[in-house]
Amino acid sequence: MKIIAAMSGGVDSAVAAARAVEAGHEVIGVHLALSSNPQKYRSGARGCCTIEDSHDARRAADVIGIPFYIWDMADEFHDEVVENFMSEYAAGRTPNPCLRCNEKIKFAAVLDRAKAMGFDGVVTGHYARTRESNAGRTLHRAVDPLKDQSYVLAVLNREQIDGAIFPLGDTEKVDIRIEAEKRGLAVAQKPDSHDICFVPSGDNAGWLRDRLGSEVGPIVDQDGTKIGEHNGAYTYTIGQRKGLGLSVAAPDGAPRFVLKIEPVTNTVVVGARKDLAVSSMRGERAIFCGPAVGAAPTRGFVQVRAHGAALDCTYYVDGAHLVAELDEPLLGLATGQAMVIYDGDRVVGSATICETA
Amino acid sequence: MSVYLDHAATTPMCESAIGAMNTALRKLGNPSSLHTQGRSTRKDVEDAREQIARAVHCQPSEVIFTGSGTEANNAAIKGLFWNSPKKVIVISSIEHHAVLDPALWLVEHEGAELIQIPVTNAGVIDLDFLRALVAARGSEIALISVMHSNNETGVMQPIAEVVNVAGSIPVHTDAVQSFSKVPLSYKDLGLFAMTISGHKVGGPLGIGALILRRAVEIPALLHGGGQERDIRSGTLNAPSIVALAAAITAGVYDASAVSKLRSHFEEGVLRARPDAVINGQSAPRLPGISNITFPGTQSDSLLLLMDSEKVSCSTGAACTAGVHRPSHVLMAMGLTDVLSQSSLRFSFGATNTQADVDYALSVLPTVIERGLAANAVGKK
Secondary structure, three states: OEEEEEOOOOHHHHHHHHHHHHOOOEEEEEEEEOOOOOOOOOEOOEOOOOHHHHHHHHHHHHHHOOOEEEEEOHHHHHHHHHHHHHHHHHOOOOOOHHHHHHHHHHHHHHHHHHHHOOOOEEEOOOOEEEEEEOOEEEEEEOOOOOOOOHHHHOOOOHHHHHOEEOOOOOOOHHHHHHHHHHOOOHHHHOOOOEOOOOOOOOOHHHHHHHHHOOOOEEEEOOOOOEEEEEOOHHHOOOOOOOOOOOOOOOOOOOOOEEEEEEOOOOEEEEEOHHHHEEEEEEEEEEEEOOOOOOOOOEEEEEEOOOOOOOEEEEEEEEOOEEEEEEEEEEEOOOOOOEEEEEEOOEEEEEEEEEEEO | OOEEOEOOOOOOOOHHHHHHHHHHHOOOOOOOOOOHHHHHHHHHHHHHHHHHHHHHOOOHHHEEEEOOHHHHHHHHHHHHHHOOOOOEEEEEOOOOHHHHHHHHHHHHHHOOEEEEEOEOOOOOEOHHHHHHHHHHHHHHEEEEEOOOEOOOOOEEOOHHHHHHHHOOOOEEEEOOOOOOOOOOOHHHHOOOEEEEEOOOOOOOOOOEEEEEOOOOOOOOOEOOOOOHHHOEOOOOOHHHHHHHHHHHHHOOOOHHHHHHHHHHHHHHHHHHOOOOEEOOOOOOEOOOEEEEEOOOOOHHHHHHHHHHOOEEOEOOOOOOOOOOOOOHHHHHOOOOHHHHOOEEEEEOOOOOOHHHHHHHHHHHHHHHHHHHHHHHHHOO
16 A cells, blocks of 8 residues: 555654555655644653654654655644644643544544545554454554553544554554664654643643633632632643642541532632542543444443543443443543543544533 | 756756766865875865856955855855944845845844845846835945845846945845856956855755955854965865866756756646746746746645655755745745745756656646645645
8 A cells, every 4th residue: 555654753653654664555754743833852751743853753764765754734733733722621621632633633634635645544653453344444452551542543433544554553662662773763762752742841731821821710619618719720630639729628637639620710629539439421522433332331441541441331322422331430530531432452432521420 | 767856956966076076085185285285185176266266257266165055155144244334134035044044143143134125926126125225224234135046936136236236235146046057257247245056056065155355354154274265264175176166167057958948847837737827937037947836736745746756846945844834935926825835846957858847747737636635635
């Protein structure tokens, strides 16, 4: 096949591109420029898409022996990912921009453009596997549980999965680095990127405050009694315990946690740990990358964080919502996060959590 | 087959330059040394300097060798500014970054004021603007720099008129693209300073020259051994200098042949894509450069597709990250940022043939169709 290798400048996408070449594909390397004003260097393991990263990607492509280009997707990234990140926080939800980027940029804008240009698909360095089945191609967890990225890929629909190649899903990360060394790729020991690429400081709250302003508002307990103040409700996350700066201690002296964020009144509601407990969740914008899910309750697992546990659940579709009822309650679950349903290691689908109970 | 249509970026070294360079590489001697070997290398360098001076129409002592055209431009812009008590720098709005960026640097760090001369839709500077500017603020202007021809469009600039309008104000021209392609005389133009580069004329990479009026002592960028009138210290790059002179002397560039190829290409493009627009077509242009807007496309997609069809062309000047940005040259000519990002530069050189043109034209329709499709999905 004729495919585009999305190359971030990191070790994973470089090895993925090299493996795709060895698998007999005609591969062209593309680095996505996602910032219109990129920094020159990465600071530690934070951020990506710096000029240094694009040089690393180019060097890897040259060593692998494939053509290399840079695609400027800064406008698309800003409109689809950065703006969404801000508006979700402003609405009191906790978005995952990496999922959003996979859904809207890497496997939409890039894949669409690649197909229009005569390519068959996109290869990336994500840790996940695909399998062919009677129901078409399905998405599965990677063998390396620490690196598994099926969660952030669960926003892909069937067509997008059909156009995607993930050559690293069968290998542990440590072996990818060894393989990169053997292939003479200088990025073999480059640190993994963490956090949110467009917040290179790692200070999400500060980044949001700079853009959304910092309006002082009340922190209240569940009775509505004001027990503190905050500088912008959106900088809090459900389940957060640290950094609340409360002036009034709880009657029982127990620590308090963020239970709810009310953006309209700019209020943060706190309470006891037990009040964080969630036993069911509803998600909107459901996407199924395998066979569609119906109204019949089905046993499976739900995962609500990128590297969170797979929780036993019963799931079903209720109207426009995907619902998961947990066997055991979960403490602290923010709306805006993705709920991803698994059937064993197969990704069933995902939705954006809009309601918890 | 593969077709190279990016001669404005760099063009193959000619055989005589490769031969001269190989011979010089085997030769021992620092041209600044006083002994036999040093004198021998020095003679080669000075022979080359005289050959280059003859081609440029200047005194041999007016040739200052540099490591690149960019360095020569930096030396000229910064040197002429530092050499003057005046604070205004005037450049055209379509200069190469090697002129634009040192000028902006002087604004940021040295208190310069930068005034850019606008261009017409055809890409030629507005002489009336310059006349009015010189009339109003001539006494404040430290230097004027206008390129001899533009690297993206090939549009030639009225340098003789610029010098005439400038009067006693020093005028520099970046002649990197024009040199050895079109008639060019430093002396007849009455220039103060001029930049040329080796690898655009069949010479090697890494050699350029600033032509600077004798007895003008501008502050140096590089300090050291005092070579090149103390304006550019550093051991002279004898093999590259000798090769540059050999390339210039060989004169392999046939302007009328290149111009004919370019015409055939442009005619073919317009037949295949009647909506294509040739930028700067109504102005005098260099023989080899063709800058074409393909509405509804994105040039980085087109470049990828042309490259996969083995045709090498350019999206204009690349920036640091390799990210394609709207060309300031095309924008100055009145194109929108969208249209300027829908443009490709094809540049023809001494090694191109009609078969190259035919091949490029044969792949173009599919490339443009796919480019249109790729752009359409991006806008949905």
